[in-house]
Amino acid sequence: MVTWNNLDTLASFKELSEVERVNLVEAMSGENGADRVKNYSVPMAGGFSYNYAAKQVDDKVLAALVKLAEEAQLAEKFEALYNGEVINTGEKRLVLHHMTRGQLGDAVTADGVDKRSFYVEQQERIADFANKVHSGEITNAAGEKFTTVVQIGIGGSDLGPRAMYLALENWAKKNGKFKMEAKFISNVDPDDAAAVLNSTDVAHAIFVLVSKSGTTLETLTNESFVKDALKKAGLDPSKHMIAVTSETSPLAKSDDYLAAFFMDDYIGGRFSSTSAVGGAVLSLAFGPEVFAQFLEGAAAEDQLSANKDVLKNPEMLDALIGVYERNVLGYPATAVLPYSQALSRFPAHLQQLDMESNGKSVNRFGEPVDYPTGPVIFGEPGTNGQHSFYQLLHQGTDIVPLQFVGFKNSQIGTDVVIQDSTSQQKLCANVAAQIVAFACGKSDENRNKNFEGGRPSSIIIGEQVNPQSLGALLAHFENKIMFQGFLWNVNSFDQEGVQLGKVLAKRVLAHETDGALKVFSDLLNI
Numbered sequence: 001m002v003t004w005n006n007l008d009t010l011a012s013f014k015e016l017s018e019v020e021r022v023n024l025v026e027a028m029s030g031e032n033g034a035d036r037v038k039n040y041s042v043p044m045a046g047g048f049s050y051n052y053a054a055k056q057v058d059d060k061v062l063a064a065l066v067k068l069a070e071e072a073q074l075a076e077k078f079e080a081l082y083n084g085e086v087i088n089t090g091e092k093r094l095v096l097h098h099m100t101r102g103q104l105g106d107a108v109t110a111d112g113v114d115k116r117s118f119y120v121e122q123q124e125r126i127a128d129f130a131n132k133v134h135s136g137e138i139t140n141a142a143g144e145k146f147t148t149v150v151q152i153g154i155g156g157s158d159l160g161p162r163a164m165y166l167a168l169e170n171w172a173k174k175n176g177k178f179k180m181e182a183k184f185i186s187n188v189d190p191d192d193a194a195a196v197l198n199s200t201d202v203a204h205a206i207f208v209l210v211s212k213s214g215t216t217l218e219t220l221t222n223e224s225f226v227k228d229a230l231k232k233a234g235l236d237p238s239k240h241m242i243a244v245t246s247e248t249s250p251l252a253k254s255d256d257y258l259a260a261f262f263m264d265d266y267i268g269g270r271f272s273s274t275s276a277v278g279g280a281v282l283s284l285a286f287g288p289e290v291f292a293q294f295l296e297g298a299a300a301e302d303q304l305s306a307n308k309d310v311l312k313n314p315e316m317l318d319a320l321i322g323v324y325e326r327n328v329l330g331y332p333a334t335a336v337l338p339y340s341q342a343l344s345r346f347p348a349h350l351q352q353l354d355m356e357s358n359g360k361s362v363n364r365f366g367e368p369v370d371y372p373t374g375p376v377i378f379g380e381p382g383t384n385g386q387h388s389f390y391q392l393l394h395q396g397t398d399i400v401p402l403q404f405v406g407f408k409n410s411q412i413g414t415d416v417v418i419q420d421s422t423s424q425q426k427l428c429a430n431v432a433a434q435i436v437a438f439a440c441g442k443s444d445e446n447r448n449k450n451f452e453g454g455r456p457s458s459i460i461i462g463e464q465v466n467p468q469s470l471g472a473l474l475a476h477f478e479n480k481i482m483f484q485g486f487l488w489n490v491n492s493f494d495q496e497g498v499q500l501g502k503v504l505a506k507r508v509l510a511h512e513t514d515g516a517l518k519v520f521s522d523l524l525n526i
């Protein structure tokens with residue numbers, strides 16, 4: 001049995017806050033620093049390692065974190081989750097996204113079906129559909145092959161799949177796995193749909209309407225926008241559209257689609273990249289085998305997350321260090337900085353994954369908590385970020401912990417030697433330099449040029465962005481966020497905070513406003 005307690009009631013949390021702070025400048029300088037880089041590293045799946053040498057931890061802090069993990073029952077809570085306990089207390093739901101990529105524990109039956117079999121069945125249906133589209137067995141009305149896939153969805157039905165597609169696009173082109181170009185429409189801004197449609201040959205496009213609830217205003221509006229464009233082109237929308245939704249949604253039983261594929265209420269939108277939500281677009285774009293490899297990578301990382309030895313569990317360790325930084329050291333934000341163009345939208349996905357999950361002020365029983373929970377998450381690929389907001393990170397008044405991700409190899413392989421180094425080497429040199437610059441700083445008599453250092457970072461180092469490594473990386477962050485939710489004792493799997501704005505927007509559109517809302521409506525010409 002697991003017990004759910006607030007972080008500040010745990011004796012081990014009090015002990016952690018009393019452990020002497022690490023002076024990162026000293027820790028990371030000289031031979032000491034070299035030893036830390038060699039020793040403070042844990043292997044991950046997908047060829048990665050998680051290196052936390054430049055975090056503000058030492059063996060004493062780590063020992064206290066291990067105790068905290070034990071008292072908070074992190075391993076047992078994960079076990080309860082994958083064995084089908086109702087972890088999403090707010091919505092009274094199980095949390096089963098891990099099951100889309102493997103079976104970590106017991107078989108789980110819900111709604112009268114074995115859930116793992118249900119997810120596998122959907123994967124097989126998608127694979128069959130994608131193969132038929134690729135072979136020309138499923139075509140447009142004129143009998144011509146579809147060449148483009150356009151996903152319509154928002155939030156979890158957009159960000160993850162889009163980030164994953166962009167991450168693998170060049171890898172697929174280079175490795176002969178590229179089947180169809182994918183595009184995405186998400187914003188209700190008419191310029192989003194119009195711009196995508198203007199650059200798409202709609203007669204050869206298949207549209208994937210993705211909405212777990214089937215009620216999201218932006219997505220339903222964009223569906224109508226696309227149907228309108230198809231009709232104007234003399235095409236039958238029902239021959240160009242498929243749906244991905246939950247079986248209980250209004251879209252599930254509609255005849256408006258060529259086919260419908262399902263996820264369910266036990267998979268949160270932001271955790272749905274490995275379900276049919278990511279499966280449809282990624283299988284169409286790159287083939288079902290590539291999607292299967294992506295799932296394998298995620299499953300392998302999930303296995304590591306289930307390890308009870310904290311120092312061999314990269315996700316648990318990352319989560320614990322993050323909570324130490326947030327709740328003991330008092331840092332307000334975390335930046336995610338992938339040194340890889342392929343991961344250009346990965347930080348955007350993590351913003352939703354992390355902030356929608358752990359941006360909570362009440363615990364899982366609805367009682368207010370007296371400590372900070374999820375930090376602000378933001379990020380950009382390096383080196384672009386360096387030339388943008390790193391000034392604040394190096395010399396600003398807030399300390400912002402950093403999560404770097406770096407790869408030894410590029411995806412396309414085309415490179416050039418300028419001033420004795422390749423572009424890939426320059427990219428990697430920058431990430432190494434930044435870690436040490438942030439940690440150690442540099443003294444200068446001119447205060448303006450002085451770097452105090454002491455700014456913590458970790459780095460996930462991999463070989464290359466490919467389907468397996470991408471799956472592992474995604475699972476790393478999903479599971480880290482889950483463990484942090486356990487530590488903060490919040491429900492990471494609901495998102496009530498997004499409702500109020502939606503309700504008020506409906507009122508504006510119905511002209512049922514007064515006060516400030518009325519004046520803003522007038523100012524915006526609604």
Ligand SMILES: O=P(O)(O)OC[C@H]1O[C@H](O)[C@H](O)[C@@H](O)[C@@H]1O
Pocket residue numbers: 154155156157210211212213214215216219269270356495498
């Ligand atoms: O997939 P849908 O039901 O259309 O939901 C799309 C998104 O909208 C909601 O407002 C939530 O904030 C997100 O968690 C969700 O991913």
